[in-house]
Amino acid sequence: MSATTTPAPGDPATHVHPVHRALRAGTAWFLAPVPLARVAAFRVLIYAFVVLDVLWIRTSVIPHGYVPELYRPTWVARAVHLPPLTPLQGEILLWALLAACAAGVVAVVTGRLQRTTGTLVALGFWVWMLNSQGYGYISHDxxxxxxxxxxxPTAGLTRLRDHTPSxxxxxxxxxxxxxxxxxxxxxxxxxxxxxxxxxxxxxxxxxxxxxxxxxxxxxxxxxxxxxxxxxxxxxxxxxxxxxxxxxxxxxxxxxxxxxxxxxxxxxxxxxxxxxxxxxxxxxxxxxxxxxxxxxxxxxxx
Structure with a gap:
């Protein structure tokens, strides 16, 4: 049975710079693994809620298309040069976003195309919200x-019963x-x-x-x-x-x-x-x- 070696007091291994120690602790906290099933379940919840949000809570995008002269884009919308949407564009965006959310839920169940569907939901919802917030009301909720x-989408492939830490x-x-x-x-x-x-x-x-x-x-x-x-x-x-x-x-x-x-x-x-x-x-x-x-x-x- 081999003896356990203890570093000597002067050993460099015993002297870790406080900044390095803080960085390690911060990284460990920020990247603490969680089961993939947690993200999978959360994805289903969020994509289902986005459907509820655009159909019941933030429903102003299509009506905004009739008064484009009132559009006052936020700084993010100005940075990406997002113009006011027409009613037709709002309708197309709504149906595309609903389809992307449905596809996102299916992707979680099947274990395929989760990054792609998640990215489509993110892009569509950001355009929807930037338009919604460009008419005088910023909803911090x-x-x-x-x-x-x-x-x-950055979490990669997840499954509802996969408890692998990630x-x-x-x-x-x-x-x-x-x-x-x-x-x-x-x-x-x-x-x-x-x-x-x-x-x-x-x-x-x-x-x-x-x-x-x-x-x-x-x-x-x-x-x-x-x-x-x-x-x-x-x-x-x-x-x-x-x-x-x-x-x-x-x-x-x-x-x-x-x-x-x-x-x-x-x-x-x-x-x-x-x-x-x-x-x-x-x-x-x-x-x-x-x-x-x-x-x-x-x-x-």
Whole structure:
């Protein structure tokens, strides 16, 4: 039996530069492998939701074609010289996007052409969203969804019952997670910038204005207790500001954090009718989807 050798204190192997150590840790975190089945399940979820999104949530692209003079492209649309779409072009894009999403789901089931179909979904959805956002309204709830359709093709071939760990799959899911968190953290930073200080927004009458404008009977009674709304605004601001912590949570604490954000969106929907579904769906990137009963292999069970 051979003896284990321990490096001497002066051995170069024992001295790793802090920068190199940080880079290794960052790379290991960013490329932490996840099962391919997780990405496969997430692909099906996202492509199915894109269909719902273009048919129910972001339906303004075709009507926009009748008022091209109102088109004010975002800087991304200007960079790629994206013109306003005509109604016919909008119809063609819609059907092409629906077909690409259906093909993307079929590709996951069959294990073929996943990069091709994913790329078509990404290109079509980006054109759809850039047109939708070019008429005076920027919906930050779509940030994570647009990131998701962009990076999913990079994960390569995935299958619903393939539990093989993959760094490419891990990288794609990590980027989507960052997109989800950036939605909230970016909102907190924007509140700070516009109000001049964190207290400027949290102590304002934003919730009063929102409830008076579109509040349901479930929350109108809170107008009689302004202090309660101030407490709620501080709570929301702190949750958004601390949202990056979710990226390092594991196990039970991760589930508590995800549930907190989902309950917040449920409360917002019941109170104000704001659903934020594109971001809500992308929270699935934090969950072990491969553990769903119909995706677990006999060995895993």
């Amino acid at each position: 779509h940030l994570a969804l647009m990131v998701a359709v962009t990076v999913l 760094q490419a799959a891990g990288w794609a899911m990590r980027v989507i997670q960052i997109g989800v968190v950036a939605t909230y953290f970016g909102s907190a930073v924007l509140k700070w910038m516009r109000a001049g200080s964190p207290a400027g927004w949290a102590n304002s009458a934003v919730f009063v204005w929102a409830i008076m404008r579109r509040g349901s009977p479930l929350v109108r009674w809170t107008l009689e207790y302004p202090w309660l709304l101030i407490v709620a605004q501080w709570g929301l601001y702190l949750i958004e500001l601390l949202s990056p912590v979710v990226l390092w949570l594991r196990g039970r604490w991760l589930y508590v954090a995800v549930s907190t954000f989902l309950l917040f969106h449920l409360a917002t929907f019941l109170a104000l009718g704001i659903h934020f579904l594109p971001t809500v769906v992308c929270w699935a990137a934090f969950l072990p989807l491969e553990r769903l009963p119909f995706l677990r292999t006999r060995a895993a069970r």
